[in-house]
Amino acid sequence: MNTPIRHQGVRHRLADRLFHWGMAACVILLGATAFLPILGYRFDWVPLHWTSGVVLAPLVLFHLFRVFFVHGVWEMVPRGDDIREIGRATRGAGREALTEAKYDAFQKGFHLAAATTVLVLLATGLIMLAKIDTIFWRRDPSILTDYTWGIIYVIHGAAALMLLFLFILHVYFALLPEHRSFLAAMISGQGPEKARKGNS
Structure with a gap:
């Protein structure tokens, strides 16, 4: 996944960088509290886990607001040039001319996978809050049947494993x-304005 670099400038605004690192902190806490007990580390992980999830929810809503009303949703939606870019990558350089874009096809694909996974985790996690006593509400697991709870847990667990894989992949490619x-x-805001250059 060799990404050409174009002009340097402001790539990420401060609000977007704060969202990114806030989400990263939440994901790390959620992952640690989910998987460390499975590995044998004993601690009171439930309060930290659900609190991190509740903090993540408004962060995602803030990001969605910026996507729809500041950046524009089309910036991350895969289009024809993205399909052609993937084709070029799989069979070598082709003759097709591609339009410049802030995000290349692979970045868009990763974002789509991560966004879908996080939304599934949030949706199932928020439902699972019904099984926890907090200062705001009392637990009421009777809202769903045992069978339905089982489905919720399986989906939540599978999405958690998917997010762990995506997190490792993200860190790996970021360090190349x-x-x-x-x-x-993503730290300073300054970087390549275009991840995909326009011509072959």
């Missing part, structure tokens, strides 16, 4: 030398 300018941009 050809992608470090994107990592720097």
Whole structure:
């Protein structure tokens, strides 16, 4: 996944960087509290787990607001040029001319997978809050049958494993030398304005 670099400028605004690192912190906490007990580390993980999930929910809503009303939803939607870019990558450089884009096809694909996974985790996690006593509400697991709860747990667990895989993949590609300018941009805001250059 060799991404060409174009002009340097402001790639990520401060609000988007704060969302990214806030979400990263929540995902790390959620992953640690979900998987460390399975590995044998004993601690009171439930309060930290659901609190991190509740914090993640407004972060995602904030991001969705910026997607629809600031950036525009089409920036991340795969289009024809993205399909052609994937084709070029699988069979070598082709003759098709591609339009410049802030995000290339692979970044859009990763974002789509991560967004879908996080939304599934949030939806199932928020339902699962009904089984926890908090200062705001009393638990009421009777809202669903045992069979339905089982389905919710399986979906939540499968999505958690998917997010763990995506997190590892994200860190791996961020540390590759050809992608470090994107990592720097997520820290400072300055970076390549276009991930995909327009011509072959």
